[in-house]
Amino acid sequence: MPVSAFLVLAGVLFAIGAVGVLISRNIIVLFMCVELMLNSANLALIAFSRALHVVDGHAFVFLVLTVAAAEVAVGLAMVITIFRNRETINIDRISILKW
Amino acid sequence: MTLDVAIFFISAIVAVFGATMMITVRNPVASVLYLLVSFAAQAVLFIQLGALFLGVVLIIVYVGAILVLFLFVVMLLNLRGGEDLGQPSRPMSRFSKYLIGALLLVELVFVIRGSAGGTDQTVTGMMGPVVETFGSVQDVGMLLFTTYLYPFELTGVLLLVAIVGAVVIAKRETEREAAQKKQLVEERGHSSEEKVS
Numbered sequence: 557m558p559v560s561a562f563l564v565l566a567g568v569l570f571a572i573g574a575v576g577v578l579i580s581r582n583i584i585v586l587f588m589c590v591e592l593m594l595n596s597a598n599l600a601l602i603a604f605s606r607a608l609h610v611v612d613g614h615a616f617v618f619l620v621l622t623v624a625a626a627e628v629a630v631g632l633a634m635v636i637t638i639f640r641n642r643e644t645i646n647i648d649r650i651s652i653l654k655w
Numbered sequence: 656m657t658l659d660v661a662i663f664f665i666s667a668i669v670a671v672f673g674a675t676m677m678i679t680v681r682n683p684v685a686s687v688l689y690l691l692v693s694f695a696a697q698a699v700l701f702i703q704l705g706a707l708f709l710g711v712v713l714i715i716v717y718v719g720a721i722l723v724l725f726l727f728v729v730m731l732l733n734l735r736g737g738e739d740l741g742q743p744s745r746p747m748s749r750f751s752k753y754l755i756g757a758l759l760l761v762e763l764v765f766v767i768r769g770s771a772g773g774t775d776q777t778v779t780g781m782m783g784p785v786v787e788t789f790g791s792v793q794d795v796g797m798l799l800f801t802t803y804l805y806p807f808e809l810t811g812v813l814l815l816v817a818i819v820g821a822v823v824i825a826k827r828e829t830e831r832e833a834a835q836k837k838q839l840v841e842e843r844g845h846s847s848e849e850k851v852s
Contacts, residue, residue, distance in 0.1 A: 557663050559782060560767055562704065565667045567763035569674055569697075575756030576678035579749065584683050584729060588690050591721070592674055595697060595713075606704040606789075607782055614795045615803045617709050621716055622810040626817035628721050632728045633825035639732050640827070 562603035569596035583638070583645045587631055594624050662703055670696035683729045691722050705790040 569592060576589035598617045605613025638650055673693030677686050694717045701710035744752075788794050799807045828836075 557659055557703075557782065561663065562700070563767045564764055565670070565700070567760060567767060568671055569693075570763065571756050571760035572671065572674040572678065574759055575753060576674075578752040578755065579744075580678060581743075582683060582686075582734075584725065584734070585678065585686050588677060588686065588725065591717075592677070592690065592693065595694065595717070598709075598713075599697060599700060602701055602704050602706045602709065605706070606785065609783075609785055609789070611790065611794050611798050612802075614706055614709055614790055615798050615807075617706070618712070618795065618799065619803075619806055619810055621709075621712060622814065625716060625721060626813050628724060629817050629821040630824065632724060633821040635728060636731070636825045645732065645734065 559603050559607040563600055566596045566600040566603070569593075569599070581646055581648060583635055583647050583650065586647060587628075587635070591624060591628070594620060659703070662699065666696045666699040666703070669693070670700070683734045684726065687722055687725045687729060690725075691718055694718055694722070705785055707790050708792045708795050709790070 573589045573593035573596065576592070577586055580586045580589060598620055601613040601617050601620075605611065605617075635645070639645060642650065644650065670693045673689045673691075673696065676689040677693065680686050680689065694713065698710045698713040698718075701713055743749075
């Protein structure tokens with residue numbers, strides 16, 4: 557398989573994630589779309605790593621996975637707090653920071 | 656059609672299907688499970704690309720921990736897909752959102768095709784064989800503990816901060832704290848009334 561096949565797949569997954577961020581009105585689904593976009597970038601990194609025969613890309617992916625895990629933990633804690641205070645997961649109604 | 660190509664196409668179709676269903680279904684639980692399907696297919700692709708260690712890590716960390724955390728939160732908040740999500744956006748605005756996504760995809764493919772149209776053989780050419788130990792735990796571990804030791808240690812600090820932060824943010828305030836806050840608000844209200852009068 558050529559690397560470009562994997563890169564196009566990573567691009568498709570990234571675009572799906574981006575569309576999901578734009579159209580979803582549920583804050584949890586929006587959050588999962590961000591995870592999907594992060595992982596599509598991981599796929600591209602691993603494909604390049606395989607093509608260039610260096611393992612450095614794997615180290616980057618490992619760090620990205622760790623950061624994603626940390627981000628999910630804090631983000632879901634925020635979702636829980638928002639739901640407790642405002643009783644909604646609709647992102648259009650959590651716009652208090654918007655001017 | 657060789658086995659390699661078959662594995663790629665099956666996994667790719669499953670990954671894209673899972674991702675598409677995730678953003679279209681209304682029930683958050685089903686959404687999480689579709690994302691799980693997509694990640695499992697992507698783990699297969701990781702392993703196909705020689706990243707054996709990371710493929711297993713993806714399954715353990717994402718499917719085993721992160722998505723379970725998502726499911727846990729969905730069930731904790733008792734979401735069943737019937738929540739009030741407000742008015743659906745107008746057809747025109749929805750169309751423009753899909754258009755932006757399609758444009759992004761075209762752009763990405765264009766960039767990839769552009770580099771493939773050049774003479775860069777690393778992108779267009781078939782991937783050659785790699786050494787047996789490529790992407791093994793030993794290989795990646797050696798790199799993480801030598802060249803990337805500093806960032807690797809920093810992620811440990813990051814995880815610690817994230818754990819403490821998550822606990823502090825999600826903590827339910829005790830009755831004493833709530834009473835203190837209420838008292839504070841009342842005092843502030845009185846002082847502002849005094850100022851007005």
